[in-house]
Amino acid sequence: MQSFFHQCIKSLSLWSPRRVVQILFCLIVVYIGLEFYLFISPMEMGIMPDISRPPGVEAFLPIGALVSLKHFIFTGTINRVHPSGLIIFLIACMTAMIVKKGFCSWICPFGLLSEYLAKLHGLMFKNNLHLPSWLDYILRSIKYLLAGFFIWSIFFKMPIGSIEQFIQSPYNRFADVKMLHFFTQVSQTALIVIFALLALSIFIKYFWCRYLCPYGAVLGIISFMSLGKIRRDPEHCTECGKCEQHCPGLINIRQKKKIQSSECTACLTCVQKCPEKKAIGFFLGSGKMKMGHVSVAVVLILLFLVGIFMAKLSGNWQNNTSKAAYLRYVLQSNMFWNGQGPIDPDKREKMIQIMKNIQAQKAKSMFPPD
Ligand code: SF4
């Protein structure tokens, strides 16, 4: 029992540079989520919050980011409804052009969760379970089909007029509130899907990342242009296979000199596990400049810091929806529906009263008595 406990603690491997970066970004995401919750929750009672809305919350709206990208390409402007969604998406694309799908294994909280679920798999099954390669191949195409569907629908089916309409629509403007309600008023169906995905990710390592995540699929395609790549030197490689044994992307490293695969997440596990000093490494360009864990971490953090700083400087970070508009939307949506079904009539009555009070106050401030 004690050794199982030690094994669990050891498998958390908290102190590698990659894990530190992953945990740091995960804490930032949790902090932003909590702050957004504290921004919206008083509104449910008709109270205007003292805090402002955290802009990074738009990282959870990737479809909105794709719509914003088309809008940006056609108009040359970043829309002010959810500007940080597009900024975060563009930064993620930039990372894929330098350090492959490093976003997935260094930044994304779902990547971190998948890694821990994969470790749980290792603790539960002595011999790793692998799907037959034909099935793995078919399943891997799902994420590309999903990404292709979104890209086709947005870039080829939606005319620019509809893009403009969608961006300004209440559906898109308050998509962040809907996303919060997805977690705070989680429906039974959503719970079943979440648990099914968690269970599948324990039985089949990296199930979500490898087969379903369309964000990862887009980054994987961009990563073919990545400046950085894993390179193996056959002169120093003893073909021991330790790199392949531990590669989360299940890449046949020994068959290649240069890893082009869209499954490579620049996690550098292969480099770490290789017993030969000069056999394998992550190199920029033609292979002269080697990058270790610390350099990859610095590149990723710098890209995020510089990107966000420039967005703030150019006024493309915080959105232009007022707190009053959020309050109206939250009250209106609470009048008719909560996560489980239609709202009870007493609560609706209370909401209507709060709305009337807000409108009366607004009218008073616009037309003060003589
Ligand atoms: S772990 Fe190193 S030495 Fe062994 S096969 Fe991989 S690259 Fe070659």
Ligand code: SF4
């Ligand atoms: S172990 Fe190496 S080849 Fe496999 S995903 Fe990580 S960096 Fe890429």
